[in-house]
Amino acid sequence: MSRWAVVLAGGVGSRFWPLSTPERPKQLLPLISDKPLLVDSIDRLGPIVDPDHTLVLTNENLVQSIRKLLPSIPSENIIAEPRPAGTAAALTWAALSIERRDGADATMISVHADWFIGDDARFREALLQAEETAQRTHTLVLVGVVPTRPDQGFGYIQPASPDRKGGSPVKRFVEKPDRARAEKLRSEGYLWNSGIFVWSVGDFLTEVKQHTPELAKGLSLDPDAEAAEFFASVAKSVSVDVGVLERSKNVTVVPGDFGWDDIGTWAALGRVRDKDEFGNVTSGNVHLLDGTDNVVQSDSGMVVAYGVDNLVIVVHDGLTLVTTREKAADLKRLVESLPASEQAKA
Numbered sequence: 202m203s204r205w206a207v208v209l210a211g212g213v214g215s216r217f218w219p220l221s222t223p224e225r226p227k228q229l230l231p232l233i234s235d236k237p238l239l240v241d242s243i244d245r246l247g248p249i250v251d252p253d254h255t256l257v258l259t260n261e262n263l264v265q266s267i268r269k270l271l272p273s274i275p276s277e278n279i280i281a282e283p284r285p286a287g288t289a290a291a292l293t294w295a296a297l298s299i300e301r302r303d304g305a306d307a308t309m310i311s312v313h314a315d316w317f318i319g320d321d322a323r324f325r326e327a328l329l330q331a332e333e334t335a336q337r338t339h340t341l342v343l344v345g346v347v348p349t350r351p352d353q354g355f356g357y358i359q360p361a362s363p364d365r366k367g368g369s370p371v372k373r374f375v376e377k378p379d380r381a382r383a384e385k386l387r388s389e390g391y392l393w394n395s396g397i398f399v400w401s402v403g404d405f406l407t408e409v410k411q412h413t414p415e416l417a418k419g420l421s422l423d424p425d426a427e428a429a430e431f432f433a434s435v436a437k438s439v440s441v442d443v444g445v446l447e448r449s450k451n452v453t454v455v456p457g458d459f460g461w462d463d464i465g466t467w468a469a470l471g472r473v474r475d476k477d478e479f480g481n482v483t484s485g486n487v488h489l490l491d492g493t494d495n496v497v498q499s500d501s502g503m504v505v506a507y508g509v510d511n512l513v514i515v516v517h518d519g520l521t522l523v524t525t526r527e528k529a530a531d532l533k534r535l536v537e538s539l540p541a542s543e544q545a546k547a
Contacts, residue, residue, distance in 0.1 A: 202336065203307040205402075206250040207295040210239050210259040210267065210314035211282060215533045216466045219517045220498070228314040229266060232464055233473060239314040240270055245321050249329065250310065256298065257314075258282055258291050283428060286435040289444035293409050293416055294431055296402040301424060305403030308332050313396055317473040319460015327457035331399035334368040340453040341408060341446060342368065342399045345392025347458040351383035354465065354530070356394035356442070358454050359386075371452040374442065392454060394442070395461055404451075412448035415439045467513040468526035471496045485516075496526065 214227030221227045228239045236244070243255065252273040259267055261281040268279055280298070282291055292311055299307050310328055318324045327344050335342040345358045356376050360369035374394065378386060410420055418434040419426075446452050462473050471494065474482040481489050485499035491508045499516040506514060513529045515522040524535070 203254070203303050204250055204332065205254045205256065205299050205303070205307055205309050206246045207292065207299075207309055207311045208239070208242055208246075208255065208257045208314050209288065209291060209311065210242075210257050210263070211285070211291070212260070214315070215536060216530065218532050218536050219515060219520045219522055220500075224262065225266070226263070227464065229263070229270065232470065233317055237270060238316075238464065239267065242312060242314045242316065243271055243274070245318060245324065246310075246312070249325050253278070254303075256280060256295050258295060280428060283432045285438060286432050287415075287438040287444065288441040289409070289413055289439045290416060290419070290432060290435045292398070292441050293406070293413075293419070294428060296405050296409075297424075297431070300402045300406065305401065305406070307402050308335065309398075309400060309402050309405065311396075311398040313463075315464050316395075317460070317462040317464055317469075319462075319473075321459075323459035324457070324461075327455070327459060328397070328399060330367075331397070331455050334453055334455055335400050335404070338368065338453055339401070339404050340370075340451045341405060341449060343371065343446070343452065343454045344395055344397035344399070344457040345454040346395045346397075346461045347456055348387045348391070348393050351380055351387050352393070353377055353380055353383050355463065357383070357386045357391040358394050359389075359391050360454050360456075368453045368455045371446075371454050374447050392456055393461070395457070395463075397457070398441070405445075408445055408449045408451060413439070413444045415444055466529045466532075467496050467498075467515065467524075468529040470498075471526065494526070496529075 210228045213223050214221040217227040229237045231237055234241055253275060255274055255278060257279045264279055264281045268276055296309060299309055331342045331344050358374055359372040361372040362369040409416055415437045419431045471482050476482055480494040483497045486503040487497045487499055488505045492506055493510045495512045497504050497514045501516055504514055504516055511526045513524050513526055
């Protein structure tokens, strides 16, 4: 058995404006440790996946930057997506690439580059358990994270048999619920849809051929076709969740509990970084008094905040952002409202 990892590292991370830019999006930023999120992700996989068997899928304009960040990954393993076409297309191209190099029986572990993982060892254990399940059942295996709160920002998975720790068929998927329903789902044994997938490339490509007409033209191309030709053939952008997993009856979920979180907004840093006694998370030259649950980051100058709660304050390159932790999820709307001269910098 041959094991591969596929790390999805595309996107611009607009919710981390003004620190993130198209040339340096959030996956290239040191938001959790002193290393970029992408480097943390690769290091986390290192004990179980060889660098030669690690693929990184990213935007065309980030390839050179990522090659410099990840010198241990072969240059040809950092793959540019010629255009955004959804995660179904990205993972299908990765599977085709692995099949061409290593055969249909190779195992493929898919993760994203912008996650927080609290316990790396338990994370790897969950991946290996999912791999064993995929080999034994020939199903597409998801690692569903045991929820720690009723989060409205995540999708949920209902296992057909919640008590089966070795894996259960997926009964249904639930898109982002409101808070009351999220609490109910959590109490009923639903799991967070983490976006962690494990399968053999042959099993995955079989399901894509059966359920994803959006990619049919690409699958019919010559086996030696280049990425540009494959991505140009995609009829419609579609996520792997919608285009494959929700249409298939051959999907299994295994539970995982390793301190997972999606670093999607500035507010998320309040959950994963070390806090002071009042719940504040700070980076840089920051002085807070009589404030609670704030996220403050400054890389140019001192921030002084007095008597404020639940704010996000970011100072970067002469620009200051002030918003609430709740509104931090909607920075795209803010950036689009800026004068054209400022949007050009974002």
